[in-house]
Amino acid sequence: MVHLLAVAVALLSSFKSFSVNAQIAAKKPLVITTTTDLAWAAREILGDAVEVRSLLNGREDPHFVDVRPDYVAQVAQADVVCAVGLDLEVGWLPKVISKAARREIQPGGRGYCDFGSRIQALDKPLQQVDRSQGDVHPQGNPHYWLSPSVLAQASREVIDATERVRPELKGKFEARYSEFKRMMLGLEARLKARLVSANITGEQARFAEYHREFSYFARSFELTSHDTLEEKPGLSPSAGRLGKVATGLRRDKITIVLAARTAPTRVIQKFEEISGLKVGVVSVSVSQAPGSDVETYPQLIEKIIDTLIAVSEKNAAKLR
Amino acid sequence: MKFQSRALGVMFAAIVISASGCSKKDSDAATCSGGYQLESLCFKGQTNANLVFSSGSLSGTGSAVAVEPLSEKTAGGRNIAISFSIQDGGSFELRTFARNDLSGGIDIKFSRSSGKLNMSFKQGETASSAKELEGIDASAEVKLYIDVHNDESPAHVIVWNGAGSFNKEQSLHNSEDSGAIQPAAQGLDKYWGVALNRATLSKVAVGEPKDED
Amino acid sequence: MRIKRASAFALACSVVFFAPLCSALADTGGLKTFVAVDLVGEAFVRSKVVSPREVEVRGVEVFFLAPVDPLFDAAVGIAAHPENGVSLFELHEATLSSSKLIPHTQLRMGKGFLYIGKLNRIHQHDWPFIDSPEVQRSFFDDEGVNDLLLEVTVNTPTSMPFEATAGVAKGWVYGHAHNEGKRPQVPTHYSRVQTFFDLPLGGALQVAGNYLGRTASDSVQTQLFGVDLTAKWREGRRVPLLLQGEVWLRRVKAPQVDREDALGMYLFPQMNLLDSLDFGIRFDQFSVLTTEDALGESIDISSYRIVPTLTYKPSEFSTFRIAYAWDLKRRGDATPNVTNSSLLAQMTYVIGAHPSHEF
Numbered sequence: 052m053v054h055l056l057a058v059a060v061a062l063l064s065s066f067k068s069f070s071v072n073a074q075i076a077a078k079k080p081l082v083i084t085t086t087t088d089l090a091w092a093a094r095e096i097l098g099d100a101v102e103v104r105s106l107l108n109g110r111e112d113p114h115f116v117d118v119r120p121d122y123v124a125q126v127a128q129a130d131v132v133c134a135v136g137l138d139l140e141v142g143w144l145p146k147v148i149s150k151a152a153r154r155e156i157q158p159g160g161r162g163y164c165d166f167g168s169r170i171q172a173l174d175k176p177l178q179q180v181d182r183s184q185g186d187v188h189p190q191g192n193p194h195y196w197l198s199p200s201v202l203a204q205a206s207r208e209v210i211d212a213t214e215r216v217r218p219e220l221k222g223k224f225e226a227r228y229s230e231f232k233r234m235m236l237g238l239e240a241r242l243k244a245r246l247v248s249a250n251i252t253g254e255q256a257r258f259a260e261y262h263r264e265f266s267y268f269a270r271s272f273e274l275t276s277h278d279t280l281e282e283k284p285g286l287s288p289s290a291g292r293l294g295k296v297a298t299g300l301r302r303d304k305i306t307i308v309l310a311a312r313t314a315p316t317r318v319i320q321k322f323e324e325i326s327g328l329k330v331g332v333v334s335v336s337v338s339q340a341p342g343s344d345v346e347t348y349p350q351l352i353e354k355i356i357d358t359l360i361a362v363s364e365k366n367a368a369k370l371r
Numbered sequence: 372m373k374f375q376s377r378a379l380g381v382m383f384a385a386i387v388i389s390a391s392g393c394s395k396k397d398s399d400a401a402t403c404s405g406g407y408q409l410e411s412l413c414f415k416g417q418t419n420a421n422l423v424f425s426s427g428s429l430s431g432t433g434s435a436v437a438v439e440p441l442s443e444k445t446a447g448g449r450n451i452a453i454s455f456s457i458q459d460g461g462s463f464e465l466r467t468f469a470r471n472d473l474s475g476g477i478d479i480k481f482s483r484s485s486g487k488l489n490m491s492f493k494q495g496e497t498a499s500s501a502k503e504l505e506g507i508d509a510s511a512e513v514k515l516y517i518d519v520h521n522d523e524s525p526a527h528v529i530v531w532n533g534a535g536s537f538n539k540e541q542s543l544h545n546s547e548d549s550g551a552i553q554p555a556a557q558g559l560d561k562y563w564g565v566a567l568n569r570a571t572l573s574k575v576a577v578g579e580p581k582d583e584d
Numbered sequence: 585m586r587i588k589r590a591s592a593f594a595l596a597c598s599v600v601f602f603a604p605l606c607s608a609l610a611d612t613g614g615l616k617t618f619v620a621v622d623l624v625g626e627a628f629v630r631s632k633v634v635s636p637r638e639v640e641v642r643g644v645e646v647f648f649l650a651p652v653d654p655l656f657d658a659a660v661g662i663a664a665h666p667e668n669g670v671s672l673f674e675l676h677e678a679t680l681s682s683s684k685l686i687p688h689t690q691l692r693m694g695k696g697f698l699y700i701g702k703l704n705r706i707h708q709h710d711w712p713f714i715d716s717p718e719v720q721r722s723f724f725d726d727e728g729v730n731d732l733l734l735e736v737t738v739n740t741p742t743s744m745p746f747e748a749t750a751g752v753a754k755g756w757v758y759g760h761a762h763n764e765g766k767r768p769q770v771p772t773h774y775s776r777v778q779t780f781f782d783l784p785l786g787g788a789l790q791v792a793g794n795y796l797g798r799t800a801s802d803s804v805q806t807q808l809f810g811v812d813l814t815a816k817w818r819e820g821r822r823v824p825l826l827l828q829g830e831v832w833l834r835r836v837k838a839p840q841v842d843r844e845d846a847l848g849m850y851l852f853p854q855m856n857l858l859d860s861l862d863f864g865i866r867f868d869q870f871s872v873l874t875t876e877d878a879l880g881e882s883i884d885i886s887s888y889r890i891v892p893t894l895t896y897k898p899s900e901f902s903t904f905r906i907a908y909a910w911d912l913k914r915r916g917d918a919t920p921n922v923t924n925s926s927l928l929a930q931m932t933y934v935i936g937a938h939p940s941h942e943f
Contacts, residue, residue, distance in 0.1 A: 112820035151739060317858070437878060
């Protein structure tokens with residue numbers, strides 16, 4: 052019985068896929084992004100001409116995502132699939148795209164869009180990497196979306212991909228893109244000024260992070276990463292490591308410690324106990340959860356800056 | 372904490388669900404009246420059997436089926452430990468994983484020629500050639516441990532004399548060995564029994580396979 | 585068909601030493617290689633089996649994946665398993681697949697594991713527990729059913745995801761075989777229909793119905809009907825709760841023999857204790873529903889296995905596991921009694937290309 056049902060579904064789907072493809076030409080193009088941050092940027096640039104959806108909802112860690120059938124179903128409908136790239140999604144996206152079985156959106160296809168291909172990656176290893184160094188990204192640090200200027204630069208990719216699959220839309224996004232870039236650079240400048248007003252410059256602009264994911268953020272806002280709580284990327288730090296980092300931060304009077312919400316809570320609490328310092332736990336992606344305080348990218352970056360300033364003030368008082 | 376307590380709830384439910392199996396009422400265990408009780412096993416003689424049961428041994432010419440199946444599933448494996456003796460020119464057959472009339476199974480036949488013990492296999496209509504089991508004095512009582520793995524294709528038979536460890540290297544016969552005689556296929560059902568031709572079965576026991584692949 | 589020992593050794597050497605060179609030189613070919621090692625130990629604590637198991641390398645898998653051309657991708661996998669104390673290589677996979685010929689459709693052909701059930705579709709070293717449940721051993725030959733196959737999988741681009749697979753396999757052998765078998769009267773054919781739901785608190789459930797049938801050369805007809813499910817809650821690299829299970833009914837009809845129905849299942853709930861530490865308990869049940877004695881009286885025997893399992897995963901690429909297994913048997917309505925217990929241990933690791941995170 053199940054056997055017959057499977058054959059029936061297979062046949063029906065084959066018919067449906069032909070009709071779906073015909074409808075695609077008439078409907079708005081669908082852009083699927085892996086993360087909410089790319090989706091936000093795509094919506095800002097492409098506007099109402101395109102439907103944009105994100106596979107993730109902003110609460111996940113994009114390193115550790117499963118190959119879910121609902122992702123396959125969504126990607127199977129897409130005209131364009133956009134990834135952060137730089138191997139961030141290597142554990143799941145290639146399989147999702149393969150299972151979706153659409154030639155156009157596979158790597159190298161017209162509808163495949165890799166934001167990371169547009170940027171100069173930071174933290175690129177200088178020598179051969181292997182797993183003894185932890186979960187190192189051999190193509191460089193993929194967490195570039197936390198820099199407004201870098202995200203603006205990378206977002207050009209979604210315009211090119213959309214125009215490849217829908218040539219009739221060529222040229223229609225230039226004005227919006229220019230406005231988008233202006234807005235992002237303005238956001239960066241405004242928040243940089245806030246940091247200056249809060250006296251977070253020079254020596255005061257040094258910070259520690261749980262995982263090295265604030266490199267681009269730091270460059271944009273003229274901060275300096277002093278250390279990471281992880282001894283090696285992707286490996287939970289030992290108590291000894293936490294103690295060593297804590298001692299260094301107190302000695303060097305580092306007042307800012309940042310961690311993503313996806314960092315292990317237990318480890319963060321342990322570090323706060325050992326060091327006596329408050330860790331600023333922040334969202335590092337736009338959230339799709341209703342009522343979230345980081346529903347847009349500007350809100351996301353502003354919230355990180357707010358938290359950074361608050362944590363700096365609190366810890367400065369403790370270190371006096 | 373809330374999540375952990377829900378997780379424990381799911382695990383407890385899984386314990387309850389799994390512990391309640393689908394079971395049907397078992398009938399009362401069959402008695403061995405009219406049959407032959409060899410230790411813990413009950414055999415019933417088949418039609419035209421000319422068998423004598425005395426002092427816990429079964430002798431004569433004829434076949435008898437064990438009431439209890441060899442395994443609850445046809446695609447299973449068992450070990451049969453047997454002690455038997457054969458008159459010169461006679462034979463003793465173990466019929467395993469067969470229908471309840473002892474057809475269609477893996478038949479392991481031991482025949483005596485002077486002091487030598489020969490063994491051959493038969494499944495359905497296909498019989499193998501006979502091979503001498505070396506080191507066995509067929510004029511005396513023979514004690515063997517026989518694994519029949521009917522979950523392999525063809526069925527895999529290993530024979531030991533119990534003197535050493537129960538591994539393939541110390542077996543008297545391993546049907547998987549290159550050039551070794553082997554059954555043609557798998558047995559068709561889960562019953563078993565014995566076929567005597569001027570032979571005596573004195574001890575028999577069934578258990579888990581001695582060698583698991 | 586197993587490769588003979590000498591050529592297997594040569595093949596293994598060439599794979600181990602040549603593959604990295606291949607990978608370095610053929611980077612533009614997109615060749616990806618990974619090697620997975622699965623080391624298992626078992627000690628019977630209370631057993632009627634005289635020879636206890638030792639520690640052994642249960643499997644070494646070497647996998648090569650690469651696009652062949654713009655339309656097709658290839659996968660080649662060889663695996664070494666112990667046979668009489670010696671590791672022998674055999675071909676696990678040699679498939680050509682395409683997800684670019686027909687929209688929403690994946691085609692797969694060649695030799696490989698059938699896309700059916702849950703455990704049959706994933707590498708044994710990726711299972712969330714050490715040993716094989718009895719339903720898997722009895723119905724799918726332990727590691728899984730592997731054959732020459734032609735398979736089609738269709739993903740429906742709908743809001744409720746459906747995935748339907750239909751396949752046919754050569755079917756000359758099924759399960760543990762020592763020869764090339766014989767042409768079946770009806771080759772192995774199988775299908776699977778899967779769907780997916782969100783669950784509260786950020787979880788998700790994947791559930792599938794499965795069917796497999798064949799009629800062997802000796803007219804023995806086998807049919808398998810099964811349901812597999814996986815429910816998972818994930819928070820970053822932690823999986824606070826996993827629930828995985830399968831239930832299968834097998835019907836076997838041999839000539840002039842009553843049909844044999846057997847029901848087997850396993851259920852494995854697992855929870856995360858600390859960052860890299862998980863604890864689960866697997867419950868197995870297996871019953872032949874139609875057993876009768878030689879006189880026609882019905883017999884009800886069920887076997888159970890309870891396996892609490894502790895897993896430590898320092899990273900995605902290595903796993904250390906320890907478990908304790910109790911085997912129980914129950915006859916009729918009697919209380920189950922313990923027939924065996926054993927201590928199990930496992931170590932696995934993967935080197936090479938990053939494996940996919942299967943749901």
